[in-house]
Amino acid sequence: MTVRCTLGVDIxxxxSKGVLVDETGRIVAVATRAHEVSRPRTSWVEMDAHLWWDEFVSLARELPERAREQGIDPEISAVGVSGMGPCVLLADEHDEPVRPAILYGVDMRAxxxxxxxxDELGADEIVRIGGSTLTSQAAGPKIAWIADEEPEVFERARRLFMPASWLVRRLTGAYVLDHQSASQCSPLYDVEAEAWHEPWWDRYASGIEPPRLAWAGEVAGAVTDAAAAAAGIPSGTPVITGTIDAWTEAVSVGAHEDGDLMLMYGTTMFLIATGTETLRTPSMWTTVGAFPGTRNLAGGLATSGALTAWLKGxxxxxxxxxxxxxxxxxxGARGLVLLPYFAGERTPIQDPDARGVIAGLTLDHTRGDLYRAALEATALGVRHNVETMRAAGADIRRIVAVGGGTQGGLWLQIVSDATGLVQEVPRTTIGACYGAAFLAAAATADAPPRIADWNPVAHTVRPDPDAATYYDELFERYLRLYASTKELVHELAAEQRRALPQGAMA
Structure with missing residues (x-):
């Protein structure tokens, strides 16, 4: 049986994960390729971009075979892509990477x-143009780092890519970056003008051609003959521009409308509040949205699933x-309070030298207590971000949960209890690859689908009213623990940089 499908792949x-999705939103096939980041030095996180294309090709070839095993002959009508970000991948005039890609806010080298x-541009002017203060999340300083620290490498750089735009380039030949990703290249993008800020681009990215800008759901080009031969996708198949995975994940669950907040439970925890007004606050990230006319206030914990995986290990x-x-x-984990800053912290404290702290340990505590404390710590981190967003003016009226962590009911319940938030959990929480497939279908179908039809809400998680007073007290202890240990922890972070071997920690 021949079925029209869109292919979605997220790096x-x-x-890397890929899906084939039919015109009703049903997942026909899914496949995954596990990989690891490279940590060549303390606070550096990199990846070889060749891996991104190799895994895309592998997934694109495996997925139709998986569908055929179920008696379905998929006809790929469009391709959607997304990827982690903002990343900095610089390539030469032949599109050969000049160095490994520097990853998003978890890389704190700059x-x-x-x-x-x-100092050179002025903090207020950076916020006025780019929307956000410069932090480890911003791509601009990482480009400047390459220019400063690897000048011979920077001399060869001619193009800037992120995972989604790299796949688009390999698939179609188009050199394009979506507006949302570009707005995280601060200070190189003007949020209000929705365009590259040429004076600062020329100053800090001289010699690199600015990519053409488009919106995430716009068609960037069509699969070339060479890409078709490599990936097995028919030549001429439309490919959308795509965007960063967290924003594509918000699309996958319909959490991209005014008043929506997406909570992404993954290796890190990511939050995106959507509105129509440009909100600015020093401790969060201001960006344009995935779609014209939208603005986001975003935040992210540096650890989430990474912390639970560490405890598991x-x-x-x-x-x-x-x-x-x-x-x-x-x-309350029998009297434990844990700070989840095991890889520094992003929002709202913006402290790369923060470190994990476990307070209250006794010989009676168990691994279950530690695991409970870790789950509660991430929940309190979410609360800290949400309260900061609301203080900045974000009108959060609807919360949608997505990502691998939604499979465990306990974690969801702890987050709702600690924050007081009702969370909607959609039927499909497979993530950004599904959102990429939806954007591809919406861009090319004769009758564009609605994500509410593709992926309706399956259930809601409501806070236990009896938990409110307890978590109010625990949150206050959480904040006090950071404040009271910050100075000592910063001394330890400096000692770690001197004492630990390269690559020993993020």
Whole structure:
């Protein structure tokens, strides 16, 4: 049976994932390729961009075979792409990467460049033009870092890519970047003008051709003969521009309308509040949205699933056992408070030298208590971000949860209890690859689909009213613990940079 499908592929931090989706939104086939980042030095996080294309090709060839095993002959009508970001991949005039890609806010190497650009341009002017203060999330300082620290590499750079735009280039030959990704290249993009800010581009990205700008759901081009031969996708198939995975994930669950907040439970926790007004606050990220006329206030925890995976690794336990033990541990983890800053922290404290702290440990505590404390710590981190967003003027009326962490009911319930938020959980939470497939269908179908039809809400998670007072007190302790340990922890972070071997920590 021949079925028209769209192909969606997302290049993530720990894996690449692809789906084939039919015209009703049903997933026909899914496949994943696990990979690891490179951590060549403390606070550096990189990846070889050749891997992105190799995994795309592998997924594009495997997915139709998986569909055929079910008696379905997929006819790929369009291709959607997304990827982690903002990343900095510089390539030469032949589109050969000049160095590994520098990843998003988890890579914190550009502290000196953040300080220098802020001093040179002025913090207020950077916020006026680009929307946000410069932090480890911004791509601009990382470009400046390459120019400063690897000048011979920068001399060869002619083009700027992120994972989605790299796939588009390989598939279609188009050199294009979406507006949302571009707005995270601060200070090189003007948020209000929705255009590259030429004076600052010329100053800090001289010699690099600015990519053409388009919106995430716009068709960037068509699959070339060469790409068709490599990936097995018919030549001439439309390919959308795509965007950063968190924003594509918001699309996948319909959390991209005015008043929506998306919570993405992944390796890190990401939050995106959508509105129509440009909101600015020093501790969060102001960007344009995935669609014309929208603006976002975004935030992200540096760890989330990465923290639970770390605990799983050091305890040699599986997730079901840890979740069961955490449930037995109960609210408050029997008197533990944990700061989840094991890889520094992004928003709202913007502190790359923050570190994890576990307070209250005794010989009676178990791995289940530690796991419960980690889940509660990420929930309190979400609360800290949400309260900061609302203080900046974000009108959050609807919360949608997405990502791998939504598969565990306990984690969702703890987040709702700690924040007081009702969370909607859609039927499909597979992530950004599904959103990419939807954008491809919406851009090319004769009758564009609605994501509410493709992916309706399956259930809601409501906060336990009896938990409110307890988590109010725990949140206050959480904030006090950071404030009271910050100075010492910063000393330890400096010591770690001196003492630990290269690549020993993020």
């Amino acid at each position: 993530g931090t720990s894996s 502290g000196a460049q953040i300080a220098r650009l802020t 050091i305890t040699d336990a599986d997730y079901p056992a840890l979740l069961a033990e955490a449930e037995v541990s109960g609210r």
